[in-house]
Amino acid sequence: MYCYHAETNTLLVDAVKDDKVKKFLIIGGDFYGIQNFIFSDSGEAGKRRSKILRGRSFAVSLFCELAADMLCHEIGIPSTSILLNAAGKFTIIAPNTIEARKAVSRVEEQINAWLITKTCGENALGISSVEASPADFVSGRFAGIYDLLGEKMAEKKFHKFELDRYGGAFTDYLDRFENTLTPPLCPYCGKRPSSPQAERFREKDDKSLCAMCRDHIFLGENIVKKTRIAICDKNADIKGEEKKLLEPIFGVYQVAFIEGGLTKMAREGTLLKYWDIAISTDGQVAKDVTARFINGYVPVYTEEDLDDDRLLEGTRSEAKKPELIEQIRLDSVSPTPKTFTHIASKALNQSTNGGRKKYTGIQALGILKADVDELGMIMACGIPEKRFTLSRLATLSRQLNFFFALYLPHLLKTDGRFQDIYTVFAGGDDLFLIGPWNRIVELAEYLREKFAKYTCRNPEIHFSAGIIIRKPQTPLAKLADDVEEALEKAKGGNPSPIKRGDCVTLFGETATWDKFTELRNIAKTIDQWRQEKLVNNAMLFRINHLIDLVTRAEELLREREIHRDDMECLKWRAMFRYTTARNIGKQAPNEAKKKELQSEFSRVATWLENHGGRLKMALWDVLYNNR
Known part of the structure; x- marks a missing residue:
């Protein structure tokens, strides 16, 4: 509120008390294409695929954290103005000033220009905003403001980029390739040209790769080895290329896993953040530096x-x-x-x-x-x-x-x-x-x-x-x-x-969680029968066949017309009785024990009636665990 009144020259008692003026800007950010970014795979990642996977996932967390930070810095407000930041979305409260609006446009344009170049348009950041007055934050009125922000963010998804600026072909795409590299196209993402900068980080017998994929491997390797991460200005004096990104995030933020030289960088103003990203086994959270649960x-x-x-x-x-x-x-x-x-x-x-x-x-x-x-x-x-x-x-x-x-x-x-x-x-x-x-x-x-x-x-x-x-x-x-x-x-x-x-x-079947719990208990019963030799694998496969018949019978009964040739599946109850009589209790010492075992096994018929095809969840669990 102070920023609003200071910029609009309204630092007067009456103006400050006026709760009807739209003094605030509620800003919502949404990072698009997260799943495509993380799981983009050319099929040649090989032994590095797990490093790239966790590196990309961590990079997405950094993108969201740093996009919100960049916005706060450009507007001139502290990071405490970030109300929410999780799952690729953030919400910020800012002053409703001309400079703040310009900062929002400037940051969105800068980040998306970087994403267009580095991710070939696969990802984008959408930023929307709504105005709010102090009275809008009072109970009973804020819901409308929040709904309006949600509508604007949903609408933003349909025009992520400015087509008049970014539409059309990438005219310089082919010019970026270095044909002396093997291969010229990065084998890990299958999109970007391999980079001469990344050559020094190749392992023996490895292929050339692009700078972004090298950075993802770098992040993926270090987040399991280090517990703290430094976010620095891109011009920070960090010794050793192997300790930092080749491509600073948004062209602004350098990420490094370092422990020395922090005091010097802090004095120079190039150390922007220093986070503890570890999850300790004793449940304790770091108290000497900021804890960030992004790893x-x-x-x-x-x-x-x-x-x-x-x-x-x-x-x-x-x-x-x-x-x-x-x-x-x-x-x-x-x-x-x-x-x-x-x-x-x-x-x-x-x-x-x-x-x-x-x-x-x-x-x-x-x-x-x-x-x-x-x-x-x-x-x-x-x-x-x-x-x-x-x-x-x-x-x-x-x-x-x-x-x-x-x-x-x-x-x-x-x-x-x-x-x-x-x-x-x-x-x-x-x-x-x-x-x-x-x-x-x-x-x-x-x-x-x-x-x-x-x-x-x-x-x-x-x-x-x-x-x-x-x-x-x-x-x-x-x-x-x-x-x-x-x-x-x-x-x-x-x-x-x-x-x-x-x-x-x-296993392709869907059940409510309560039914799933029942099926998990059924799996334990079937496995106990298997251990006690009441059933063998052949009998389990017969049950699986009965499940298929029950599933087809359920589908058949939903049809308006039933053809005689399709009615074979309706005989599953008779087949179950025949299978039970012929195979269950054959080794029983007497007739009474045999009937007892068959009575126990008859529970399967009830399970088939109650669960139908969902019984696969229990049966296949036993089969796959004992193959």
Whole structure:
């Protein structure tokens, strides 16, 4: 408010008291194309794909943090004016002055010009604003201002760039290529020309790469080794090219992982930020510097991995095993992140057979994507209109962000069940995780319960999740597309006509979380039957066939016309009785015991009736864990 009155020469008592004048500018920023940026993959990333993945994810967090900071700096307001900053969006309160409006336009233009050049138009930053008076912040009136800002931000998505300025062909694109590099086109992004600057950072037998991808690898390597990060002016005196970015963010901000020389840079005014980005196991937050929860958890190799035979198990050639052993590097100072191949191996289950170790299950990654359902509705209607204030809105948003950005990484770091799960991104209202497929399924159920407790079991606040299972060599873009499809299926899978979401999709089937919990218990029962020899694998596959018949029967009954040739699936109950009578209890010592076992197994018929195709969630879990 002071900035407004100072610039408009209205520092008078009556003018300051006037609460009807539009003295404030509420600014909303939105970073577009996050998923495309993170998962862009030419298919040639190879052993560096995990570094690039976490480097890009961290870069997105930096883009959002620094875009908001740049805006505050240009307007001339402190960083405390940033009300919200999470999940690629930020909200700032600024003075409604001519200079502030010019600063907004200037920053948006500068950032988008940089993004056009560096990301080939794949990403953009949209900045919208609305005017507000002091009276608009009073309870009962702020909801309208916030809704108006949301509408403007939604409208902005349809014109991210100025087409009269950026439309048409990139006339100098081909001129940027250096044909002496091998290859001239960066193999990691498949978009930008390889850079001579990045040549010195090539590993032996590696290919040329562009400066941006080198920076993403640089970030991906260091965020698991360092706990603090310096944000400096691009002209800061940082010794050593290997300690900083080749391409300063927005052409303004240099990022470095350094510990010395900070006092000198602070005196010169070139040290802008110094953040602690670590999540400590004891739950303590740094007190000597600013803490920023923008770095997720990444599993690294430990002493236990040296004795874990699962890392070399499977159908791999003997020639491949030395490479897998070489990847296991222990370094307490600079920990080495686990590869996706080794993470997938952690899905194997150990058992003993005649005193010898035996491993069962499939080596596969589980990919989990989840986000809070109807967040816009929660923000708009979750707080009564008369109680809808800026402080309550900020508190709600920050508390949601803390669950995903703070609690989740701490859980992964401290709970032994989940320490092999990799955070691609987690913050705001969503998450994207990669880990051993069975641990991912277990974590999804656990997080749902913890989130329900965190929100005081409010039935209107919940999240949906999509889970897919893939081999570790699957391209990143394919992983992202498939899990997004699973999440969308979960969002629209609730059978209630008045409720959206609150579901999970696994193995292509969708169930509400309550049903999913029931199915998880059914899986435990089936696995117990398998251990007690009540059923064998052949019987489990017969159940799988019955599930297919039940699914087809449900689809058939929804049709208006039924053809006689399609009615075969309706015989599933008779087939179940026949299968039960012929295969269950054959080894029973007497008829009474046989009937007891068949009665126990008859529960499957009830499960088929109640769950239909969703019974795959339980059955396939058992099959995949014991293959």
